[in-house]
Amino acid sequence: MSFPEDKMLIIPAVDIKNGKCVQLVQGKPGTEQIIIENPAKVAKSWEDKNASTIHVIDLDGAFGEKKNIDVVKKILDTVSVPIQMGGGIRSKEYAKKLLDIGIERLILGTMAIENPLLVQELSDEYGKERLMVSLDSKDSKVVIKGWTEKTSKTAPEMGQILEDNGAGGILFTNVDVEGLLNGFYVEPVLELVNAVKIPVVYSGGITTLDDLKKLQNTGVNGVVVGSAIYKGNINFEKALQYEKLP
Template sequence: MTTSTPSRPLTLYPAIDLKDGACVRLRRGEMDDATVYSDNPGAQATAWQDAGFEWLHVVDLNGAFAGASANTQAVRSILDAAHVSVQLGGGLRDMAAIAAWLEAGITRVILGSVAVKNPALVREACRAFPGRIVAGIDARSGLVATEGWAEVSDMQATDLALRMQDAGVGAIIFTEISRDGMLEGLDIEQTVALANTVSIPVIASGGVGSLDHLAALREAANTTPGIEGVIVGRALYDGRVSPSQALRVLSGC
């Protein structure tokens, strides 16, 4: 009888999505279908830190549509309140914005739309800030979406992932938009395919609604080492998944 060696724990990134200064969750990326969970992003960041999370996943939703940071005060309140690692995405479209947030205390930045439209900037940022640039690949049925998910390109997610790996990004965050906020489970098949395509870590996102969904990802990660973690939003806010149970499942215990 053979036994498999347990994989290392997966990282859980609680999502703090910012719209008009508040913490919200969208359904399928639709800005007009938002649920507000807190009007105090700093307090929410502290709550997730106190729950045992070592990372926060912060997205400036207004910024993603505007093409420039729009929830600056809210992000700064998160940095002031919490003392864990923070990754930030949404509206970061030039070196000045990237550098400013990294200097302000953001651990790493997430480049999404710009990864498709300005790959030269991604390469430049990766050279300037090695290990601190992450590519956010958001897809509808495997096709990359940009501009806050408002536009869908004809590029396959796997093709973009390979380009971003070549550009030097430290990791990829993969979101299947059709599942995001729907609590129906991750698209594990696409996540595994992506992780098997690249040699850099892949973080899954979009659709976690139960501990069973996390357990399914944990099982997939046992045979796909490239899967590094998972972003969870609505299920944590709604109490469908408790932080302690989620961390236990993802640790493989």
Template sequence: MFWTAGACSWCRGRPEAATVYGDPAAWAHRWLDQGADGLHVVNLDGGAFGRARKNADLIRAFTRETETFVELGGGIRSVEDAAGWLEAGVDRVIVSTQAVREPAIVRTLADEFGGERVMAGIDARAGEVMIEGWERCRELPRLGGAVREPRRGILLYTNVDVEGGLQQGGIAIEPVTELLRRVKVPVVVSGGISSPGDVAALRKAGAAGAVLGSALYAGKVRLSEAMEAAHANE
């Protein structure tokens, strides 16, 4: 199933580069009212900048008051962290840095909670995997083994080179197609998606889904148009 989701604004790993758009819950309801298939939430306070679980109450409240699908990333460093969010009502957790360091964590979570509830997040810049809020890197060839080894869960691929960079003109499709060729698990793509054409290109390439963020908040693309591209010919 191909789906698109509203995403929180990401600030390229640097708090001083963040763009503030306002109340997250209000934006979440706005995207749902416009037909989003699900919500992709990145808890920046709990992840890249080291202030764990600051938004926990807000996220829990939102999952209680809505029946929408919510996937959550940011600061999930252990099986216990992931389990806590899943048991609190989040539908899917995204494990990024720890999935690169310890690929077996994805298999462990998938075995306990189901593969559809676990996403390994891979952030790549210039062919290298970035970890710890995009501050450190590992070579991309290590990614293939890390993702294939568990053969469970879903992969979220974020191209850091174009993430949040609206001036750069859309996705970079070549790294996506190369990754899709190398891995066997479903791949959802994030980074640089700024037009219905980008969504259509990812669908054609075989991606399992797409996450829209900055382009939605900046008004560069309408969610309804992206959704139409995502579900064309279904």
């Protein structure tokens, strides 16, 4: 599924930890706040509010712990809109398993950065539209392994490498502002969008409807919203008005 050219998709996040829907502050274990017991129920609630895509992250998988594939299957059985998913995808076999059970767009992080050729192999088999790479930036450098290890590359540098190796899109998260509800920095987003030709989805620090308005002018193809819609800072139905580009 490719991104529409005339829209900036507003994509609600469903983050899973220990089988529950949670939110973390800057991705740090121990900061999670449980939103509701049933992630599938949460995902369905966003679909009912006209979300066109759901963003699912397996936080346990991201931190190298057990994976929540049974919970993911329940989400797939419950909603009819496309699911984009990441977290703990560290092998080609597991990536294929998720694509085969119906994940529309797979988000590859550590594995893609450590071995870009695997992205090309999966892209050749499933089509690049189903493969997105996650570039998480902290102090202007890409971080991996659940944001615990810093690389030597910036997001634009890594984005160009992965675009050349079959990635069909980029999920860009600014860890410096993630989960803090203090807004976001426009410049890093623009630098990445201008460096690559594939779609970019932004995540991190989205706090107000004004933040969404600012993003409309950056060229991103989508924005993931999490804490702000769960805590009531942003009304999701009102946020959808910013899907249409000015």
